[in-house]
Amino acid sequence: MNDIKSFTLEELKKEMERLGEKPFRAGQIYQWMHQKLARGFQEMTSLSAALREKLEEEYTFTALKPVRVQESSIDGTRKYLFELGDGRLVESVWMKYHHGNSLCISSQVGCRMGCAFCASTIDGLERSLEPSEMLDQVYAVTLLTGERISNVVVMGIGEPLDNYQNLLRFIALLTDEKGLHISQRNITVSTCGLVREMRMLADERLQITLALSLHAPTDEKRRKLMPVANRYSIEELMEACGYYFEKTGRRLTFEYSLVKGLNDGKEDADILAGLVKNLNCHVNLIPVNPVRERNFVQPDTKNVTAFKNNLEKYGINVTIRREMGRDIDGACGQLRRRQRALQ
Numbered sequence: 001m002n003d004i005k006s007f008t009l010e011e012l013k014k015e016m017e018r019l020g021e022k023p024f025r026a027g028q029i030y031q032w033m034h035q036k037l038a039r040g041f042q043e044m045t046s047l048s049a050a051l052r053e054k055l056e057e058e059y060t061f062t063a064l065k066p067v068r069v070q071e072s073s074i075d076g077t078r079k080y081l082f083e084l085g086d087g088r089l090v091e092s093v094w095m096k097y098h099h100g101n102s103l104c105i106s107s108q109v110g111c112r113m114g115c116a117f118c119a120s121t122i123d124g125l126e127r128s129l130e131p132s133e134m135l136d137q138v139y140a141v142t143l144l145t146g147e148r149i150s151n152v153v154v155m156g157i158g159e160p161l162d163n164y165q166n167l168l169r170f171i172a173l174l175t176d177e178k179g180l181h182i183s184q185r186n187i188t189v190s191t192c193g194l195v196r197e198m199r200m201l202a203d204e205r206l207q208i209t210l211a212l213s214l215h216a217p218t219d220e221k222r223r224k225l226m227p228v229a230n231r232y233s234i235e236e237l238m239e240a241c242g243y244y245f246e247k248t249g250r251r252l253t254f255e256y257s258l259v260k261g262l263n264d265g266k267e268d269a270d271i272l273a274g275l276v277k278n279l280n281c282h283v284n285l286i287p288v289n290p291v292r293e294r295n296f297v298q299p300d301t302k303n304v305t306a307f308k309n310n311l312e313k314y315g316i317n318v319t320i321r322r323e324m325g326r327d328i329d330g331a332c333g334q335l336r337r338r339q340r341a342l343q
């Protein structure tokens with residue numbers, strides 16, 4: 001590995017040793033990368049020109065190029081389309097909330113999970129992102145907005161648990177007190193339900209929030225929406241969620257995209273309630289975001305409200321996700337698809 005931004009401080013110290021440099025150089029470089037958010041070695045003005053040259057030769061320094069920015073005129077949400085070093089594209093979405101700024105980042109270029117309603121997966125997986133490339137999204141948007149990001153949600157393009165090791169390294173670097181020092185509690189990782197990795201994550205005992213994309217109350221319905229449901233049953237998923245809570249003490253989030261006529265009935269709400277009512281959790285209802293290539297339809301507002309009320313009758317904590325950036329291709333992967341169609 002010679003991707004310098006993906007090294008931990010300890011690893012960087014070993015690298016400096018290898019290059020015959022003083023160990024304190026590692027601290028300086030780390031601070032330039034992860035606190036001062038330098039975009040290249042040449043910005044590291046406390047290093048000698050000779051050392052900067054040497055670093056250029058030894059390492060790659062990932063950087064993102066903003067290709068497009070769309071700002072919602074409704075709520076100020078900004079969607080960024082970034083080009084990676086190899087020309088591939090990812091999206092990040094910046095949202096302003098009263099409790100601070102939140103950034104939704106991508107973890108892969110494309111996705112191989114194949115969810116029927118999702119635009120990110122249509123052309124499959126191109127590759128996973130490096131830890132540095134996930135950090136770069138946070139760093140670039142911080143620089144572009146000039147505002148601190150307090151919450152990071154890994155809910156953009158890709159399945160984060162299908163890029164498990166890089167995800168863990170990303171979290172370690174992002175929460176490092178010598179970096180941006182974002183609190184683990186302010187990080188959410190969303191998964192379509194890779195049970196093995198959910199359990200591995202639980203064993204890490206991090207204080208991050210795990211969000212599970214459930215979207216259906218029965219295996220039969222879930223299989224219609226999510227191929228991963230052929231691999232793991234809802235029962236196995238719920239057990240893994242229980243395990244996550246047991247190990248971390250963190251309340252889980254269940255995401256449930258409502259699709260008209262498919263998973264939005266009273267019976268669906270009743271079964272869903274039965275699944276989650278004994279877990280310490282929160283249910284997030286999301287009226288499905290219409291994607292051009294797909295023909296899923298949102299339920300009427302009154303049906304969404306009825307679904308919510310029904311869950312609440314069981315004492316379940318539930319919110320309807322406020323739709324942000326509806327006017328700017330809010331749904332996962334749509335901006336990337338549009339840009340690629342133009343190229």
Ligand code: SAH
Pocket residue numbers: 113115117118119154155156157158159160190191192193211212213255257286287288289290291331332
């Ligand atoms: N792969 C991860 C994270 C990325 S998707 C996961 O599956 O959780 C983030 C969330 O958006 C998931 O809950 C996903 O199911 C949902 N999603 C994707 N496309 C959507 C759409 N068109 N409408 C509503 N939700 C969508």
